[in-house]
Amino acid sequence: MNEGPLDIREDDLKLYERRADAMVILLVGRGFYTLDASRRVAEIDLSADEYDSIRYYDRWLVQARRLMTELDVISEAEVEREIVVARD
């Protein structure tokens, strides 16, 4: 497997990424879903290309959206509505 040299630069996280981290840690800590469930979204539900093209915390957000809607805690319609609101 040839993945090329590692990119070993240090990156500071953006604010939204730190927020995503806190949010997901709390959701998992509260038992809404497990790490393994989030990996299922990442590895099975996403295609290999999608997995490769999405940044680390962006993937956490996709996982949270997917799993929390599967649980019926929130609905996809609600998410889409909030996205429209957040865009403004």
Place this chain on the structure above:
Amino acid sequence: MLTDAAVGAAHPHDHDVAADTDASDSPPGEYKILEAALRTLFLSKGLLTATELQAEGAAMESRTPELGTRLVAHAWSDPKLFDLAIDDAIAAAGAIGLDMSNAVPVRAVANTPDVHHLVVCTLCSCYPRPLLGPPPTWYKSRAYHAKAVIAPRGILREFGTELPASTEIRAVDSTADLRYLVIPRRPAGTDDWSADKLEKLVTRDSMIGVGLATEPATIAQTRARLGLAVDGNDRTSGCHILGRGEEGHGFGDLVDRHPVLVIGIRHRQPVCWSV
């Protein structure tokens, strides 16, 4: 070795969590929006509170590799603590006053002349966050996952770490339920060093296993190159605090811009940052 460019590099540390670091980017990204949308939804449904989110964010900020370096330094100094860390690093941290209750279990693995450990999470990015803070981007990459297991010696080389061919390099796979911390080999010539002094030799990279603990001679050399006293005003990780008015350190204009500069070996290269 250290280049002038690396020595001169400044890395201002942004303590202002409230600042929107995306402000300079082009229109808000799709995922920044998704984060805001999900957060609003979860808050409105009472699944999380703003206070909890803030507390979790603050907790994350508070976790730095210094916690791990302290544990390693004390483990080097105390054989009983060393053994405890191998069995249960969270308990060992508790024994030196670092409260990490509720943490996912962590075990320490000790490097020896015969075996060098390299920690990876091949499935995702499990990492001993309570002891080391958030994992570096490269640790989370597919390239690292793949190479750590197949070609660990090559990984070390990419970090500038060379080990004798006779040393076995062993990749240790972290999981959701168990994480690992490397206790690097203690540098020679430090038998009479206090734990506080030993801490300065331990780097984050050495606790992941991509690097080694810093040799005392390297710190002395760096100080000498910067024109600093060999046993200068020290904090952990071999840092030196400079104030305005100090001269001969080679960071002239940076000291003018920042009231206090901390210069040290961060992760694996000399950097300076403002306090």
